[in-house]
Amino acid sequence: MGMEQQAATKGDENEQLATLLHNARAVQAVATAVEGTLGPKGLDTLLVDEGGNVVVTNDGVTILEKMDVRHPAARMVVRIAQSQQAEMGDGTTTATVLAAALVTEGVRQVQRGVPVARVIAGMRKGIAEALRLLGERAVPVRGLDDPALTRIAYIAGREQADIAELVVEGARRVGETKLRDPDFKLADTVVAHERAENEVVAGVLIGKQRVSRQMPERVTDARVLIVDDALAPESLDEEALATEAGFRRYLELKEAFVRNLEKLVRLGVRFVAVDRSLDPAAEEFFVDHGILAVHRVARAELRRLAAHTGAVPIKRTGLKKREEDLARYLGTAECVEEDPRLGRVRVTGGGGEETATILVGASTREVTGERERIARDAASAVQAAVRGGYVPGGGSVEVAVARELERLRATMRGMEGFGVDVVAAALRVPLARIVQNAGFNPLEKLEAVTAAQVESGSDALGVDCDTGEVVDMVAAGVLDPAPVKLHALKTAGEVAEAILRIHTVIRMRRDEEGDG
Known part of the structure; x- marks a missing residue:
């Protein structure tokens, strides 16, 4: 190789290392913003926007999503937290911290002269083995009365006992079959309100008030109609309305609309929930006939309402069906009433699936948002544990798995072993x-835990954050859902590998149409 080629190769290597170091610093900066929230002694973060609006939170994904993050590698780490939140609903800070640690340790090995490809190959093996070892250590939950569930909710709920009890009660009311349904998220049943008392509602809370104050506040033994559309007459364009024939057609459509609404009265419909707007003619009709209606209801709430009442959502054209056919789309509810204190409508005693709404109270608006985030984390953790079991918490099981990886490392030859060291x-x-x-002191406590685990043969030994003593995490009730840890490590590994593979960063030009 000539001198020019050697210089070019050396320059390329220097550029790659400079890029890695730059990316590692950006990633570590993001992790630093959230790592202070880890553990029972973790503190909150105060987020302030340009308008002076304030969010006080301990929630990793909330912090990361509201941060002004511009570096591309750092944004990749933010997406880890978003992925973890979407899939697990908990463990976002752990996933972020693990990703940053993998990148930092990976760059350290590259600086020692280990090729990036070998580091990544070793990391893959190490993560695959770590996932296997973590999975083996998962302890199944023994039904919804297992005391472990309350401890899991307590730890994930940042040691707020009232929230833990609420979440577990809500889980029991929903039932294990529903908790195992991949399309159901217990966290979606959590609602917080500053004027509420803690409560598990045996039904659905709709975040809307009745359309008109003249409608009844409460109806019982109600048949329920859900309209996945606007509830209004069929419309005509303005040109058609400008003609005499068009205006006659408009009157015919309005009369037909009212006739269709009369079917609802004959079918005993007392409650109507509408996805979009409610036409004034429908509002007046419902007031006259004692029907309670809400409109512009969130899609997620409509889905939960349909499941609970057994109603099948229809489009407004579905009202043209014959009464006997329309009846098959209706659900039932024992009671529908507006709670003026909360500004919401409660639907209980539905004829469909049993469900629950976890209502969390708070003192102020800022605290309400954080209490809701905490309860959602606890609900996600409980559901994950029901699905995939739990492991000792407090970082203890990760230390045990790290020791196992060191044994694997001792059997390996070649530079891939350095990638296992990274994990x-x-x-x-x-x-x-x-x-x-x-x-x-983290170094002192890591050594103490490692030595105690080796001596006792227990993977559950960790640190009591009040006393600093090494204790059994399972005996202390410090438990984490296994699926949360597994997903966090898997996602962190994928993103860390992607960042380590980056050779250089090039700003893309903006095309003439303005697309990035």
């Missing part, structure tokens, strides 16, 4: 951050 080092970071946030 083992990253797995120790959660415990280190937790004890650091509690005011202890």
